[in-house]
Amino acid sequence: MAAETPGKPHPDEIVVLRDVKKSFGEGQDVLKGVDLVARRGETTVIIGGSGAGKTTLLRHIVALEQPTSGEIYIDGENIVGLSERQLNRVRQKFGMVYQYAALLDSCTVMENVAFPLVEHTKKPLKEIEAKVVDTLKILGLDPDVTKKFPAELSGGMRKRVGLARALMLEPPILVYDEPTSGLDPLTSRVVDDLIEEMRVRFNVTSVVISHDITSCFRIAHQAILLIKGKVVARGSPDELAGGDSEVARDFVRQSGVDVRQVGRVSKG
Numbered sequence: 001m002a003a004e005t006p007g008k009p010h011p012d013e014i015v016v017l018r019d020v021k022k023s024f025g026e027g028q029d030v031l032k033g034v035d036l037v038a039r040r041g042e043t044t045v046i047i048g049g050s051g052a053g054k055t056t057l058l059r060h061i062v063a064l065e066q067p068t069s070g071e072i073y074i075d076g077e078n079i080v081g082l083s084e085r086q087l088n089r090v091r092q093k094f095g096m097v098y099q100y101a102a103l104l105d106s107c108t109v110m111e112n113v114a115f116p117l118v119e120h121t122k123k124p125l126k127e128i129e130a131k132v133v134d135t136l137k138i139l140g141l142d143p144d145v146t147k148k149f150p151a152e153l154s155g156g157m158r159k160r161v162g163l164a165r166a167l168m169l170e171p172p173i174l175v176y177d178e179p180t181s182g183l184d185p186l187t188s189r190v191v192d193d194l195i196e197e198m199r200v201r202f203n204v205t206s207v208v209i210s211h212d213i214t215s216c217f218r219i220a221h222q223a224i225l226l227i228k229g230k231v232v233a234r235g236s237p238d239e240l241a242g243g244d245s246e247v248a249r250d251f252v253r254q255s256g257v258d259v260r261q262v263g264r265v266s267k268g
């Protein structure tokens with residue numbers, strides 16, 4: 001399964017990992033030679049049980065972690081061995097949406113969403129605030145929400161606020177770590193729809209970590225099954241559920257989700 005293709009990735013391949021290994025010390029081999037390609041404009045969902053190395057893998061993709069060995073290309077650039085300053089530039093290509101939206105509780109919605117622009121640009125505050133209001137509106141949130149604190153919002157609203165913040169720097173790639181975790185099924189489906197809407201409306205590439213099989217079937221163009229730091233299967237969700245890989249079929253079956261009943265929201 002190793003990608004033998006040397007040299008620069010195809011321009012369509014916005015995220016490419018080749019034989020990526022990560023060890024945090026003796027006996028702590030977390031990634032054991034991961035090959036992965038996420039295509040521009042598509043949704044790639046990485047599934048796997050807890051402790052498989054999914055978050056670690058995502059941290060490598062967004063340049064927060066450097067591999068022990070292997071190559072990582074982001075938008076055509078090999079990011080392994082770059083300086084901290086160069087990595088900071090690469091990190092700005094990603095909008096990150098965390099499990100519990102990771103909003104600052106003591107800050108208003110306005111302060112939370114405005115933060116990346118205040119931090120990384122010299123735009124006037126008025127302009128930043130207008131952009132915050134516009135983006136929240138696109139996500140279906142009223143301007144009044146900007147004055148509220150995260151604790152005053154529902155789970156679904158917090159998710160939207162987290163998304164708005166991730167979109168502020170207009171990144172080409174959005175990454176989500178367990179976006180539906182801890183949400184009720186109804187809100188989870190709303191989040192799936194949002195992920196797809198973000199992709200279509202803002203023309204972004206999405207990389208999603210999940211152990212929600214329903215979500216994977218609804219949004220993924222490509223699903224990748226990670227077990228104990230290795231990719232054991234990849235393909236469309238249907239290919240994982242009914243393909244050659246027994247491990248993948250078992251993983252899908254053990255979720256208890258009747259995948260034939262799951263409606264797809266990802267188009268194209």
Ligand SMILES: Nc1ncnc2c1ncn2[C@@H]1O[C@H](COP(=O)(O)OP(=O)(O)O)[C@@H](O)[C@H]1O
Pocket residue numbers: 024028030048049050051052053054055056057
């Ligand atoms: N900075 C670190 N130092 C040591 N071990 C780590 C570190 N980060 C992650 N790990 C270990 O890597 C393994 C996989 O973790 P993680 O990537 O969070 O898995 P997942 O997201 O699939 O649940 C875990 O055993 C975890 O303890």
Ligand SMILES: [Mg+2]
Pocket residue numbers: 054055056
């Ligand atoms: Mg994780």
